[in-house]
Amino acid sequence: MAALRRILLLALLCLLVTSATADGKKKKEKGKGKGKKSVVTYDGRSLIINGSRELIFSGSIHYPRSPPEMWPEIIEKAKKGGLNLIQTYVFWNIHEPVQGQFNFEGNYDLIKFLKMIGEHGLWVSLRVGPYIEGEWNMGGFPYWLREVPDITFRSYNEPFVYHMQKYTERIVNMVKKEKLFADQGGPVIMAQIENEYNNIQLAYREAGEKYVKWAADMAVGLYDGIPWIMCKQEDAPEHVISTCNGRQCGDTFPGPNGPNKPSLWTENWTAQYRVFGDPPSQRSAEDLAFSVARFFARNGTLNNYYMYYGGTNYGRTSSSFVTTRYYDEAPLDEFGLLREPKWGHLRDLHRALRLSKKPLLWGTPSVQKINKDLEIITFENPKSNICAAFLTNNHTKAPATIQFRGVDYYLPQRSISILPDCKTVVYNTETVVAQHSARNFIPSKNGKTNKWEIFQENVPNMNDLPVKNKEPLELYSLTKDTSDYAWYCTSINFDRRDLPMRPDILPVLQIASLGHALAAFVNGIYIGFGHGNNIEKSFLFQKPISLKPGVNQISILAMTVGFPVILFVHSQHVPCRVFFDIDNKCDIFFRMKNSGAYMEKRFAGPRGITIQGLMSGTLDITMNNWGHQVGMAGEKMQLYTEEGSQKVKWGPTSSNGADGPLSWYKTYFDAPEGNDPVAINMNSMAKGMIWVNGKSIGRYWTSFLSPLGKPTQSEYHIPRAFLKPKNNLLVIFEETGGKPEKIEIQTVNRNIICSVITEYHPPLVKSWERKDNIFRAIVDPVKTGSHLSCPDNKVMNAIEFASFGDADGACGYFYHGKCNSPKALQVVEQYCLGKNECTIPIERQLLDDPSKDSCPEIAKTLVIQAECGHPEKKNN
Numbered sequence: 080m081a082a083l084r085r086i087l088l089l090a091l092l093c094l095l096v097t098s099a100t101a102d103g104k105k106k107k108e109k110g111k112g113k114g115k116k117s118v119v120t121y122d123g124r125s126l127i128i129n130g131s132r133e134l135i136f137s138g139s140i141h142y143p144r145s146p147p148e149m150w151p152e153i154i155e156k157a158k159k160g161g162l163n164l165i166q167t168y169v170f171w172n173i174h175e176p177v178q179g180q181f182n183f184e185g186n187y188d189l190i191k192f193l194k195m196i197g198e199h200g201l202w203v204s205l206r207v208g209p210y211i212e213g214e215w216n217m218g219g220f221p222y223w224l225r226e227v228p229d230i231t232f233r234s235y236n237e238p239f240v241y242h243m244q245k246y247t248e249r250i251v252n253m254v255k256k257e258k259l260f261a262d263q264g265g266p267v268i269m270a271q272i273e274n275e276y277n278n279i280q281l282a283y284r285e286a287g288e289k290y291v292k293w294a295a296d297m298a299v300g301l302y303d304g305i306p307w308i309m310c311k312q313e314d315a316p317e318h319v320i321s322t323c324n325g326r327q328c329g330d331t332f333p334g335p336n337g338p339n340k341p342s343l344w345t346e347n348w349t350a351q352y353r354v355f356g357d358p359p360s361q362r363s364a365e366d367l368a369f370s371v372a373r374f375f376a377r378n379g380t381l382n383n384y385y386m387y388y389g390g391t392n393y394g395r396t397s398s399s400f401v402t403t404r405y406y407d408e409a410p411l412d413e414f415g416l417l418r419e420p421k422w423g424h425l426r427d428l429h430r431a432l433r434l435s436k437k438p439l440l441w442g443t444p445s446v447q448k449i450n451k452d453l454e455i456i457t458f459e460n461p462k463s464n465i466c467a468a469f470l471t472n473n474h475t476k477a478p479a480t481i482q483f484r485g486v487d488y489y490l491p492q493r494s495i496s497i498l499p500d501c502k503t504v505v506y507n508t509e510t511v512v513a514q515h516s517a518r519n520f521i522p523s524k525n526g527k528t529n530k531w532e533i534f535q536e537n538v539p540n541m542n543d544l545p546v547k548n549k550e551p552l553e554l555y556s557l558t559k560d561t562s563d564y565a566w567y568c569t570s571i572n573f574d575r576r577d578l579p580m581r582p583d584i585l586p587v588l589q590i591a592s593l594g595h596a597l598a599a600f601v602n603g604i605y606i607g608f609g610h611g612n613n614i615e616k617s618f619l620f621q622k623p624i625s626l627k628p629g630v631n632q633i634s635i636l637a638m639t640v641g642f643p644v645i646l647f648v649h650s651q652h653v654p655c656r657v658f659f660d661i662d663n664k665c666d667i668f669f670r671m672k673n674s675g676a677y678m679e680k681r682f683a684g685p686r687g688i689t690i691q692g693l694m695s696g697t698l699d700i701t702m703n704n705w706g707h708q709v710g711m712a713g714e715k716m717q718l719y720t721e722e723g724s725q726k727v728k729w730g731p732t733s734s735n736g737a738d739g740p741l742s743w744y745k746t747y748f749d750a751p752e753g754n755d756p757v758a759i760n761m762n763s764m765a766k767g768m769i770w771v772n773g774k775s776i777g778r779y780w781t782s783f784l785s786p787l788g789k790p791t792q793s794e795y796h797i798p799r800a801f802l803k804p805k806n807n808l809l810v811i812f813e814e815t816g817g818k819p820e821k822i823e824i825q826t827v828n829r830n831i832i833c834s835v836i837t838e839y840h841p842p843l844v845k846s847w848e849r850k851d852n853i854f855r856a857i858v859d860p861v862k863t864g865s866h867l868s869c870p871d872n873k874v875m876n877a878i879e880f881a882s883f884g885d886a887d888g889a890c891g892y893f894y895h896g897k898c899n900s901p902k903a904l905q906v907v908e909q910y911c912l913g914k915n916e917c918t919i920p921i922e923r924q925l926l927d928d929p930s931k932d933s934c935p936e937i938a939k940t941l942v943i944q945a946e947c948g949h950p951e952k953k954n955n
C-alpha cells in the first residue's frame with residue numbers, strides 16, 4: 080500500500096455540504112423540526128450558528144484512541160487552545176465487529192464523547208463515513224462486510240448501499256435520540272457522509288456518480304436539521320460545498336463551488352502519521368501558523384487540525400504498519416501533554432484571529448500586492464469603523480519591512496502579522512511568544528516490575544493443524560482479522576542422498592511473502608524473521624536450514640501488522656467485486672487516494688516457498704500441501720487476563736535473555752508514583768503485543784529501526800485508567816526474543832519549559848481584547864515579555880539556564896553566546912522561582928547593566944530554561 084501518506088495528498092478534501100436549511104429548498108418537511116428556526120446555516124462567508132457568522136477553529140480527536148477517563152482533560156486543553164469545534168470520525172468496525180453485534184462501551188462510547196464535548200461548550204463535526212481511512216484498520220469497514228456476496232465497496236450496488244444505510248441510520252438515530260444535533264439543542268453542527276470520494280469516483284464511473292447522489296440523499300433523508308458534508312466532490316451538486324484538505328490550503332484551494340458557500344478547511348495536518356521504520360515527523364508551529372493565518376486571510380472561516388490529539392492505536396486497530404502512537408506531533412502529544420510551542424503558538428493565533436473576527440466576518444476583503452513576496456490583505460467595513468489586516472512576507476529567507484498606512488512594519492522571513500485594528504501587530508506567525516517544552520521519560524521508582532515468568536508457544540507440525548490446502552491460503556482471508564498471526568505448516572521427506580554432503584554447505588529456505596512479516600521454523604527450531612514495510616509489503620525471506628533424512632517439518636508463522644485502509648479496485652473499466660478478493664480474476668489496481676495509481680498486492684502471507692541447494696537443485700514446496708491455523712494458543716487462552724494466565728504453567732526466564740521466540744512473559748508492577756502519564760519502554764524487546772490488566776496497549780516493534788538507527792517508537796502509553804494502585808498484571812507476547820528484565824516502566828512529563836523572546840517579539844496576544852467594535856489593550860503598559868507557565872499546578876524549582884544577549888540552541892540544549900548579561904539569571908530567579916507562572920518584561924534596564932553592556936548594538940534575546948516540579952519536592 081505504497082505511499083498512503085497524507086503528505087502526498089497536496090490537494091483537497093473537498094467537502095460536500097448538503098444543507099437542508101441553507102438552500103431553502105427542503106425546509107424541514109420531516110420530523111420534529113417543523114416551524115423551528117435553523118440553528119446551523121451558512122452563507123458565502125461562513126457557517127452561521129444561531130444566527131451569527133462564526134470563525135471555527137476545529138481539531139480532530141478520535142474517541143477510540145484514548146480511554147474516557149482522559150477525555151475531559153483533552154477536551155479542556157483543546158478548549159484552552161482556542162478550539163470551538165471537535166471533529167471525530169465514527170468507527171464502524173469497532174462498533175459492529177460481528178454483523179448485528181454492537182459495542183459502544185468504554186473508549187467506544189461515542190454518545191458519551193459527544194455529550195462531553197457539548198458539556199465543555201464546544202461544537203462537534205461528526206464524520207460518519209462509513210469509510211473513514213484515518214490510518215484505521217480497513218479504513219473503518221468491518222471484516223464481515225467483505226464477505227457479503229456480490230458487494231462492491233463505496234459504489235452503487237444493492238449489498239453495499241443496504242449495509243451502509245443500515246449502519247448510518249443506527250448512528251444517526253443514536254445521536255438523534257440523545258438530542259445531540261444542534262437543532263435539537265445539542266453540539267453536533269455538521270455531519271459527514273463518505274470521505275474524499277472524488278479520488279476514486281472515476282473508477283466506478285456511472286455507479287460512482289449514482290452512489291454519490293444516493294449517499295447525499297440518504298444522509299439528508301435520515302436527518303435534515305444540520306448540514307451534511309461529504310468530501311472530495313468536485314462535481315458537487317448545488318447543495319454541497321467543496322472544501323480543502325492539505326498543508327497549504329491558503330494557496331492551493333481554488334475556492335468553494337459557488338458564491339454562497341463558505342471556504343472551509345477540513346483536514347489540516349499537524350504533522351505526518353508514522354509507520355514502523357520511519358524517522359520522527361515534524362511540522363513546525365511556525366509553518367502551521369503561517370498556513371492557517373494565510374487561509375483565514377484568504378476568506379477561510381473554518382480550519383481543522385488533523386490531528387489536534389492523536390492518541391494511541393490500542394489493540395489491533397491501526398492500519399498496515401502504522402505505529403501504535405498516533406500523531407504524537409499534534410498540539411497535544413500522545414500522553415495528552417501540551418506540545419509547546421505548537422499548542423501555545425496556535426492558541427495565540429486563534430486569539431489574534433478572534434480579535435479580528437468582526438472585520439473578518441463583516442468586512443470587505445481587499446488585496447494589495449506589493450511585490451512578488453509582500454502582500455497586504457485588509458478586511459474593512461468603514462461604516463462600522465472596523466478594520467483588520469494581514470501583512471504577509473512570503474520570502475523564505477529574507478525579512479522585509481512593509482509600509483502600511485504610514486507605519487513601517489518589520490516582517491521576519493515567511494511570516495504573516497495580524498493587525499486586528501489595522502494598526503497593532505498582536506501576532507506574527509514566525510515569532511513564537513508561547514513557551515517551549517521538552518518531554519522527559521523518567522524511570523518509575525514504584526513501577527518496577529517483579530520477577531518475570533515465561534510460557535512458550537508450541538511450534539505446530541502439519542499434522543496438528545486443521546485447515547489443509549494444496550498451496551498456502553491467503554493470509555487476510557485466513558485470519559479474517561481475528562488475529563495478527565497464522566501458522567502455515569508442511570512436511571517433506573528427504574532421502575539422505577537429497578541432502579548436501581558437506582557440513583559447511585546448508586540448504587536455504589526461501590519464502591516469497593506478500594507481507595507483512597514472518598518467523599520460520601524447521602523441525603521446531605527457529606531459523607529467522609523477515610518483514611516488509613509500509614511502502615513495499617512483500618519481501619523475500621532466505622535463511623540456511625538444517626535438514627535431516629526422513630520427515631522434516633517446515634512451520635511458518637505469518638503475520639499482518641494491521642489491514643490496509645481499503646480503497647478500491649477496478650479492472651480496466653469494470654469495477655471488481657471487492658478489493659483483494661482472492662478469486663477475482665480482474666487486474667486489480669488499488670488506487671491510493673492521492674494522485675498516483677499503484678499496483679497493489681491484493682494478498683498477504685507466504686506465496687512461493689522453495690528449498691534451494693539440495694543435491695537435486697531447487698525444490699518448490701509451494702504446492703506441497705499445507706496445514707493452517709489462525710492465532711496463537713496464548714491468544715485463545717487469553718493469557719493476558721488474570722483468569723487466562725492461570726491456564727498454563729509459567730516457568731522462570733533464562734538469566735541471559737536467551738528465551739527465544741514466541742514467548743509469553745508475565746509479571747506484576749505497582750502504579751507509578753504521582754499523576755504524570757505512564758509509559759513502558761520496550762527497547763530491550765523486538766516485536767509483539769503488550770497487555771496491562773487484560774487491556775491491550777497495542778503492538779510494539781522496536782526491532783524495526785528507522786534510518787536514524789533507532790526504533791520508530793520506543794515508549795508505549797499505559798493509560799493511568801488501566802492501572803490499579805498495586806499488582807498490575809503485565810503480559811507481553813514477544814515474537815522473536817528479547818530481554819524482559821530490561822523493560823522499564825516510566826512516567827512522562829514536560830517539566831522542562833523554555834522561553835525565547837527577542838526585543839522585537841510582539842507582546843502576548845492576551846494583552847488586548849475586542850468588545851463589539853472597540854479594540855483595546857487590557858494591560859498597561861503593553862510590553863513584550865517572557866511568559867513561563869508550569870503544567871499541572873507545578874512550580875519552577877530551578878532556573879536551569881538564563882541569558883539576556885545572544886544565546887542559541889533549543890529547549891534542553893541552550894548555550895551562551897558572546898554577549899551575556901551577568902544579571903539575567905538572578906532577575907529570572909527573582910521573578911520565577913517557586914512560582915507556577917511568571918512574566919519577565921524584556922527591558923535592558925531590568926535585565927542588564929547598561930553601563931557595562933559590551934554589545935549594546937545587537938538586538939537581544941531573553942532565553943530561559945526552567946524545571947517544574949511539585950512544590951513539596953523542594954522541602955525534602
Ligand SMILES: *[C@@H]1O[C@H](CO)[C@@H](O)[C@H](O)[C@H]1NC(C)=O
Binds near residue numbers: 118129202265
Ligand atoms: C444556540 O443557542 C441556544 C440558546 O442560547 C443554545 O442553548 C444552543 O446551545 C446554541 N446552539 C449552538 C449549536 O451553539
Ligand SMILES: *[C@@H]1O[C@H](CO)[C@@H](O)[C@H](O)[C@H]1NC(C)=O
Binds near residue numbers: 334377378444
Ligand atoms: C475573498 O472574497 C472576496 C469577496 O467576496 C473575493 O473577491 C476574493 O476573490 C476572495 N479571495 C479568495 C482568495 O478567494
Ligand SMILES: *[C@@H]1O[C@H](CO)[C@@H](O)[C@H](O)[C@H]1NC(C)=O
Binds near residue numbers: 330451452473
Ligand atoms: C509563497 O512561496 C511559496 C514557496 O516558498 C510558493 O509555493 C507560494 O506559491 C508562494 N505564495 C504566494 C502567494 O506567493
Ligand SMILES: *[C@H]1O[C@H](CO)[C@@H](O)[C@H](O)[C@H]1NC(C)=O
Binds near residue numbers: 327371
Ligand atoms: C492545515 O494544517 C496544516 C498543517 O497541519 C497547516 O499548515 C495549515 O495551516 C492548516 N490549515 C488550516 C486552515 O488549518
